[in-house]
Amino acid sequence: MxxxxxxxxxxxxxxxxxxxxxxxxxxxxxxxxxxxxxxxxxxxxxxxxxxxxxxxxxxxxxxxxxxxxxxxxxxxxxxxxxxxxxxxxxxxxxxxxxxxxxxxxxxxxxxxxxxxxxxxxxxxxxxxxxxxxxxxVKKEGETEVVVISDQTEKISDGEPSCYEVAGCDAEVNSPCGFPPRTVRRKLLLDEVEAPTDRESSTELGIYFIDLGPNGQLRQRFERGRELVSKPEGD
Incomplete structure (x- = not known):
């Protein structure tokens, strides 16, 4: 040719x-x-x-x-x-x-x-x-199909979980929780929830611990609206 x-x-x-x-x-x-x-x-x-x-x-x-x-x-x-x-x-x-x-x-x-x-x-x-x-070159209007694999990979038992945090003694692999600074401690006996306005409460048998004006611990007991203060040690 x-x-x-x-x-x-x-x-x-x-x-x-x-x-x-x-x-x-x-x-x-x-x-x-x-x-x-x-x-x-x-x-x-x-x-x-x-x-x-x-x-x-x-x-x-x-x-x-x-x-x-x-x-x-x-x-x-x-x-x-x-x-x-x-x-x-x-x-x-x-x-x-x-x-x-x-x-x-x-x-x-x-x-x-x-x-x-x-x-x-x-x-x-x-x-x-x-x-x-x-x-x-990808053509206009072309849609991409994503195929999700049905194969799973076993995580080794010897490797730490991504949820484990060093220094935690928790039994489960969950993030360690620390109480926020806004949490307040309640000094209640027998886990009885005290009313918000204790001085004006009419509930009977409300027993709680309060601090006196001089920092001394007083035990106070409400019976209706009558308030009886007991000195510490009685």
Missing amino acids: IIPPQAAYLYYGNWSAEVDEIVLNTIIKLKEETQWMHHDFPPWFFMTAQKELQSNTRIQFTEAEIKQRMDFMKLRYTTFKQVQTEGASWDVVAKYLRANDDLWEKIFKKTPFAGAYYHRDDPHFSKLARLYGLDN
């Missing part, structure tokens, strides 16, 4: 491998800086690439020409991937697609532009993949 050299397929006019390199580097930089997730780029991407080309090559390209070139770059990426799906194997080290002539003829009939990769791989494929990696 007589297949033209790769340059006959990839380059025309003022376009060359060096010019492609500048455009691709600029678009990749803008895409990563803006986290652009689509394969169609905004006009200001092309405007920036236009300025870069003018600054580095002195060649005048219009924004429309750069956009057209980027569409052609996408064609290069998809074609190179398609050739591999047809059965050709990519030797990355040798930069060569390995396939017999029968397979190449079959590929050419289906995709004539595949002739661009008969002699070697695409010189900018790694950069093209960063821009048009169709298999790595």
